[in-house]
Amino acid sequence: MSTSNSSKKTIQQKLNNLLRVQKPWFGKVVKGVWILFLVIILGFPLYVFSVGIDLFGLFGGMPSLKAIENPENDLSSEVISADGVSLGRYFRFNRSQVTYDQLSPNLVKTLIYSEDHRFYDHAGMDFWAYPRVIWGLMTFNSKGGGSTITQQLAKNLYTLDLDGPLARLGKIPRRVIQKTKEWIISIQLEKNYTKEEIITMYLNTIEFSSNAYGIKVACETYFNKLPSELTVQEAAVMVGMCQNPSLFNPHRFPKNALNKRNEVLYKLYDHKFISRATYDSVRVLPIELRFAVQNQNQGLAPYFRNVLRNDLIAWCKEHGYDLWESGLKIYTTIDSRMQRYAEDAMLEHMAKLQKQFDREWKQRSKNPWVDEDTGLEIKGFLDKKVKRTEAYRNLVNRYGAGSDSVNIMLRVKKPMTIFTYAGERDTLFSTMDSLNYYNRFLQTGLMSMDPKTGAIKAWVGGVSHKYFKYDHVRQGARQPGSTFKPFVYGTAIEAGYSPCLELLDISPTIKVSGGTWSPLNSDGTRGSGEKMTIRKAMARSINSITAQMMERVTPQNVVDFARRLGITSKLDAVPSLCLGTSDVTLYEMVAAYCTYVNLGIYTQPYYITRIEDKNGNVLENFVPKTRQAMDERTAYKMIYMLQGGVQESGGTSLGLSYDLRSNNEIGGKTGTTDNASDGWYMGITHNLVTGAWVGGDERSIHFPSWSFGQGGKTAAPIWDKYMTRVYRDKETGYGKGVFRRPATGLDITLDCSQHNSTSTDAQDSEDEQVWQVPNN
Template identity: 35%
Template sequence: MKLLLKRKWIKWAVIVGVSVVGFFALIYASVFLGVFGKLPTKEDLSSIKQAEATQLLDKNGKLIGKYYIYDRQPLEFEDIPQHLIDALVATEDVRFYEHDGVDNVSLLRVFIKNIILGDKSAGGGSTITLQLAKNLFGRKNYVVFSMLINKFKESIIAKRIEDIYSKNDILTMYFNTVPFPDNTYGIESASRKFFNKPAIHLNYSEAAALIGTLKATSYYNPRLHRERTQLRRDVVFQQMYKYDYLTEEEIDSLSAQELVLNYKSFNHDVGLAPYFRESVKKELKIILDTLKKPDGEPYDLYRDGLVVHTTLDSTMQALAETSMKEHLAGLQRAHEQSYGKYAPWNSKKVVNSAIKTLPAYKTYKSQGLTEKQILDSLSVKRKTELFQWKGDTIKNVSAIDSLKHYLKFLNTGMLSVEPQTGAIRTYIGGIDYRFFKYDHVSQSERQVGSTFKPFVYTAAIEDGMKPCTYFSLSAVTYTDFDDWTPTNAGKEEDDEHLNYNLETALSQSVNTIAVKVLNKVGIEKVVEQAAKMGIQKELPEEPSLALGVAEINLKELTGAYASYVNDSKPVKLYAITKITDKNGHVIAEFKPDIAEEQAYSDYTREVMLQIMQSTVNRGTATRLRSSYNLKNDIAGKTGTTQNNKDGWFVGITPKLVTVAWVGNDNHSIGFKTTGIGQGANSALPIFAKFYQKLNADSQFNTITKSKFETPSDAVLQDLDCEPEKRDGFLKRLFGNKKKERKFKRK
């Protein structure tokens, strides 16, 4: 009986065994024949293509950003350090150089120790080549037996990869495709993100730490769990010691080292120059639409591994951003304190008007919701991250609460360009791209205030007016323009018998004289002069043009001011110098776009530079000297618009022109007082702090130590006159008291 039972058991065991083997064979055959999807052939595998991030480089070749679907940046085998390879092999696939893609010895070990003996430390039997197959082609979710089907697929692909590629090629592809923490693909991207260096420069500790994260990229994310990652790094060291890649002395020394990160995110919303990167991306899309690959296919910004060389100076950009944040944080506090509890952003009228501009409001309105229903929907509270200068915070707020929070914030736009070429060196489109997507450099047009006055004076001097021409400070009513009477902000505005020459009038930014100069030379000539200087915006032909009522884009304004240190020629600003494909072939190249003809004479340029230096030395921008102790050769112009809505400063040095604007995005909200909102207080300090930092860095000596051209004897002679003079006794006694006139048109 026992013998019979034994035979039956053996019989059933054989039947079950054969059935299991047959089942696995059937599944394997089905996978091989493509029942569960076509497998890549050897021909397909021989031309593997992976999406590669487009890299954005600064003027010195430093990586400042990427455009990608997957953050991937490929390397050649020669760029992978040997200790990184050793760490991978020791930890993930010690028999890598011996198997053909599938390690049968390891699989047998796993089967015996893990399945039969229950030893969970036996590992999973995967190989680097199997992992590569998974990295390249991913996994699909089938109704049943998904894991088994995917494993069979990967084993077939792995063997085909081994037939085509060398072990070094397989390692290269693996390192270029393997996922690391923070949605990062490839060792080069991971190295630059977590340690801010190329993979070739990874030390033993950094290399082992990154290899350690492969076990569980979220659990061992070094940004979030540095100590945990360091412990995992030490496990990698132990594996390297176990398989003779490290000596006992080396492992002791390495394990004692603390893991130090130098994290640099290339997220589109954070990091250096996000507004610049977004602006360049828009430009690239237009450029790439005009280009084709050698095979006739269009370039893909997110997949083709392009390299975009830009004009930005990343070091200078970092200094500019720091300067902006230092000033705006303090200015914001002063701005809020000046209004107190009667702030306009708390006004029901202002808030209700702003609510109607919300995209969500417009969407609800288009859906036919009533006003009450819309407001109820916008009043639903949820946890939201809010921007604050003292540090972002998460609060339970509604869309309306969030709107009220952001209404109070001042924003900014700032550009620094090389005036001889138009190359953009720094670009600040706002205070924080995560929360304020609107770009005040490329998208915004704001009233430019007194920064327009130099164009008026340039037209006048070009028309023959001498710098020592005097104009009275007295206010004049222009009867043909609704009896408009421009006035001055200073204490001397009522002194009708005081006269300033052009240098004093512009350096002190006198409104009444600017309008008189405009009247003298004629509106048409001023508009024509501005156009020659690159101002393409249609300008209002009215007397208030002299005071900067025109709304002009910051880029145009900067290009026009560049002419004062570029042989009287305006420039068009540019950000991209060239684009190469992933093999280094240039597919597009861009050169400076400088006007061929002068916008005005050398004489006019030299006069205007002297006058605008007076603005810094004796006029409205003297705090550059007194408060910030800047000794550089600087010319400039401050600007403030009506009701203190906009503050401007233009800083001109021989090799760098900088324009800064500060204001509120809501045009109904201005500064409480001129003292806070004037350009000398709201915008000038950004430039001043920026230049202090440039002065402290010797690498910028060619910029900071540059000198203006020496003016001709004729210019110096024509400027040699008293800055002001008073009317004589008879004129004071019998002068015209009415001070009304019509505005001249020429």
């Protein structure tokens, strides 16, 4: 008994000794646990609340609740063709949105399994991943993986202000505050949006390098596809770029991108989204890119988009929008198919024409810059022109005016990429080499317009917007040559002259200020003496008879007539105006010729149908402005006059393709300036009027000869090739047909082949019988 009690006392004594020894340590542990518990339970919410309200300005600002509920995402504004094709965008950051339905299931699943496989199970924060994040922060070696898709969206949508004093204490405080803000915003996003909306917003806000923002632009840039068309391996490339767009850029770093793609593919296999067989087969495939960085030089209608941009900037300023970031949708009248046909026709013809142009000047051992008055080569042309370049000004600022170093540096060769019709080519060129090379290029302009609606269907401003910025449709004004003659004859027809009026091919002598003026015909003579109708005279482009008509109707009346048809450029009311000596734009000329086809109604060209905001709300609809410019019978008589070019013997449009003229009513007028620097062609059909111009950027760039440079050879073939392509595509809606006739019929018989009158008086033509034609 005593032994038992003794043992109990011994055990109790030892236990008391142990507790006596451990008690201080145990107390500290318990105290620490309680402190930690209170910090987590009370302190952490208080800390989060403090960050959310930016207590005392210590943490930096937060977006408002309204901003979170209605996130603003800077969007590029998109230009859309009449047939629904994207022509391009205006952007600071090239971004365009898609909806969830426009995303490939491959893309959505790849994103979730690779970036956030518990996406549908959390409410914005993945707590299971936080230990890895904390360890990364403690070791300054964060490998990511903690941020959910929602948190990444929060970071993409809002530029988090980390300028508070606490954020500047170091990397760890800054990172902790940033993560806290992401948590707060993520919770708000999850409350306000569905999971599908969050995925869509995330993919719309990602930066994919190469000036591509958002999944839509990225897919177009790297694969020339829509997001809905991505394969599994392409989706893996896109998702792989989300972590580091520059490092995993498949164009710049293909090896990195391939490794990252395969890493993503393995995650898909690991989550059983793809089979082992699929994984093994696709991981060995190369990344097949169709890479093209989007910019204003690429895509369809770059000259048109550049002109359109200036109009849109003015509109946005008036209506309070930012063209570069408001996500506007600009719907245009341009038909993407017709635009492509116009650009293809231009490139095909200009490549051949340029080759012939260069060969003929080389055979003459001369340069194409020629003095207007003497006809001789301009000496020192390039030396004078280089002084207008930015390169020259920079060298003068560096070395001083008159320094030999300027001339030396202008001739130092350096690597350069140049334009050729066979594609861009790398070479070694000096500034002077480049100037010499590019000033030999011929340029062109083409505009195609629906005469009834005023809608511009195609716009080509030059041969390459990247290398030649100047627009030759609306910006450039040049002498129209004989394409101006229809305004002279239109004035005459309106005054009562008949298209069948006959005159002698003899150049008149007209009194002008300081002497007399007697124009020569294109063959260099003062006329053949042949009697012909004014229809045939216009068809053959006879200068002498045009001058006679100008003398009869007076220059001022011709100017007034042209003004009513939409010519706004300065016109000199002098006799030589009948030969097209005053500069006009192709834009004006096409609209004016449309007035004839539209039976006397002038329709101002237009190219915007409506503008919508980023949500599809229509901000403004646009309708063309019209006015009655002439009587419908006068207009139809001028159509008959213009048809002479393809119907009269010796007509300047007889070289058009037979297929175009067969079962089709066509009118046309060529134009060539006396100095052989400009070639024009204006072609009309019952529902499409198209003008083309060819020449040098500089007026002093001349064709080797007048014969070579005439509009029938330089500009008409572009029109021919363009119209042939348009007619082959029935979906454009522009096919062959006949011109509309006046509803009231005509007051004369339009059949000059049966006309025997030799009268030269306007009133004598009024005796003809009235010709009644049903309105088509």
